[in-house]
Amino acid sequence: MAQRKLGRGVAIVGAGMSPFGTFARMATRDLFVEAFLDMRGSVDKGLDPDDIEALYVGNYSSDLFEGQGHTAPLMADWVGLTPRPATRIEDACASSGVALREGIIAVASGLYDVVLVGGIEKMSNLPTGEVTDALATAGDALYEIPAGFTFPGFYAAMATAYMHRYGAQSEHLIQVTQKNHENGALNPKAQFGQRIADIMEGKKERAAAKGRPVPEWESEMAFFHDDRANPMIAAPLRLFDCSPISDGAAVLLLVSEEIAGQFTDEPIRVIGSGQASGRALHDRDTLTSIPAAQRAGQMAYEMADVTPDDIKLAEVHDCFTIAELIAIEDLGFFAPGDGYKATEDGMTARTAPRPVNTSGGLKSKGHPVGASGAGQTVEVFKQMRGLAGERQVAHDVDVALTHNVGGTGQTCAVHIYERGQA
Amino acid sequence: MITAADFYEALAEGTLLATRCADCDGLYIPPRSLCPACYGTELKVEELSGKGTVGAYTAVAITTTRMIEAGYGRDNPNITAVVDLAEGVRISALIHGDDITVGTPVVFDSEHSAEHVVFRKDDS
Structure with a gap:
């Protein structure tokens, strides 16, 4: 069946986010308010919140992280939207990528002209052990978790299959980390917005200040191989292969294309949207790619009528280093097994024709899971409009893509955007 | 059902x-x-025959509460794998013993399987 089109055009005319990080004094609602205000400030011709007709908010598990269920009406209330409809979307780490899709569908249906899409997560209240347990519930609690899988464990297993099949080494994985920290260092909203060299320097300074032996590393790779500085989480993945535990929120303003000119002269049109579901890792034909991501990508490309070569910038779901390598292959940017070589050759760097994760990605920017998908769209919105500050890419980004994965690929949402003129 | x-x-x-x-x-x-x-x-x-090979695996150092209670953790990572079974299907399993890699033959360990599916290296 041919890929269907949206019933009418949908454009993003505002996008904002809270800083990503760990914020002891802020609850989810506070982060959401911060993201909402940042979004409001991004609407060129201003936004009257009375015009917003509905809210779709992605949230993985405030229930487990904060003891707070039923978050959508709460978020609506805290930004003054009640009694308008508010709906929570849960698809693990793809929650707000899917919320975006639901918001798009709602506007395209003609039911609403103006919709708010958000993503929220506040993970840092819990100790690491409980976060590990909470994230594991995105896998199969009956058949995967009892075998001892954790979330890093799943991706670590995919990494061993990938490395065995294609000959990649752990040094190739860590090149994703190096690149994304280079980018994140230019993002003031990033949780770990530092280059690896600066992180190493910081560790030395802290050791010296505490009167402890100052560690010495011959190179960044020596640092990455140091069990103390970069401990094993789930072999072969170490700490610096993993995105952090984060708090954050992101908010997008969607409108029908017909009225986009009331908000801005530079709307970002959503030209492709794809979403797919997938089985548990042990129930797939492949362990080295994510079928749901391939399918969601194909759906989005077909709807948008573009090819991977048309994409000028992509934000992909690098929850772990291996995940970025698989993502850039699943999306057709590189052939299966070539993702690590392309990364080594700098083909995903910020200066490349099709940079990947200019925001710093989930690795450096942070991964408040339910907010990450909407956060990716915030970066695309900024880069396409030339508003990304120090990390603004040099080339014109007229077409861009976001790729948001839930679990190990039981969910994937892919969106393609084109800069339009109102 | x-x-x-x-x-x-x-x-x-x-x-x-x-x-x-x-x-x-x-x-x-x-x-x-x-x-x-x-x-x-x-x-x-x-x-099923219980025979297979390791399709993908990991040694989990930062593990779940459930695994910590079973004696695993930073000093004793649980080895967990996706096992490719001889019948052409896969299962997630805990591996007893170490020194495995992708492709290592493994066999269902019925003696130790109860709350978890356990496999061990097939030395036969």
Whole structure:
């Protein structure tokens, strides 16, 4: 069946986010308010919140992280939207990528002209052990978790299959980390917005200040191989292969294309949207790619009528280093097994024709899971409009893509955007 | 209907339970009562050989509370794998013993399987 089109055009005319990080004094609602205000400030011709007709908010598990269920009406209330409809979307780490899709569908249906899409997560209240347990519930609690899988464990297993099949080494994985920290260092909203060299320097300074032996590393790779500085989480993945535990929120303003000119002269049109579901890792034909991501990508490309070569910038779901390598292959940017070589050759760097994760990605920017998908769209919105500050890419980004994965690929949402003129 | 309760009951008795679709011959472990390939509802219970190879694996240092309570953790990472079974299907399993890699032959360890599916290196 041919890929269907949206019933009418949908454009993003505002996008904002809270800083990503760990914020002891802020609850989810506070982060959401911060993201909402940042979004409001991004609407060129201003936004009257009375015009917003509905809210779709992605949230993985405030229930487990904060003891707070039923978050959508709460978020609506805290930004003054009640009694308008508010709906929570849960698809693990793809929650707000899917919320975006639901918001798009709602506007395209003609039911609403103006919709708010958000993503929220506040993970840092819990100790690491409980976060590990909470994230594991995105896998199969009956058949995967009892075998001892954790979330890093799943991706670590995919990494061993990938490395065995294609000959990649752990040094190739860590090149994703190096690149994304280079980018994140230019993002003031990033949780770990530092280059690896600066992180190493910081560790030395802290050791010296505490009167402890100052560690010495011959190179960044020596640092990455140091069990103390970069401990094993789930072999072969170490700490610096993993995105952090984060708090954050992101908010997008969607409108029908017909009225986009009331908000801005530079709307970002959503030209492709794809979403797919997938089985548990042990129930797939492949362990080295994510079928749901391939399918969601194909759906989005077909709807948008573009090819991977048309994409000028992509934000992909690098929850772990291996995940970025698989993502850039699943999306057709590189052939299966070539993702690590392309990364080594700098083909995903910020200066490349099709940079990947200019925001710093989930690795450096942070991964408040339910907010990450909407956060990716915030970066695309900024880069396409030339508003990304120090990390603004040099080339014109007229077409861009976001790729948001839930679990190990039981969910994937892919969106393609084109800069339009109102 | 066959459920996880049946699977783990059989596991504790030393059996690795799957189901096979009478209509399309699809084989499922974990066992299912509805065939996701052809929507058939006549699925017959089948016992698997328990032989396979490691398809993907990890040694989990920062592990779940459940695994910590079972004695695993930073100093004793649990080895967990996706096992490619001889019958052409896969299962997530805890691996007893170390020194495994992708492709290592493994065998179902019925003696130690109860709450978890356990496999060990097949030295035969």
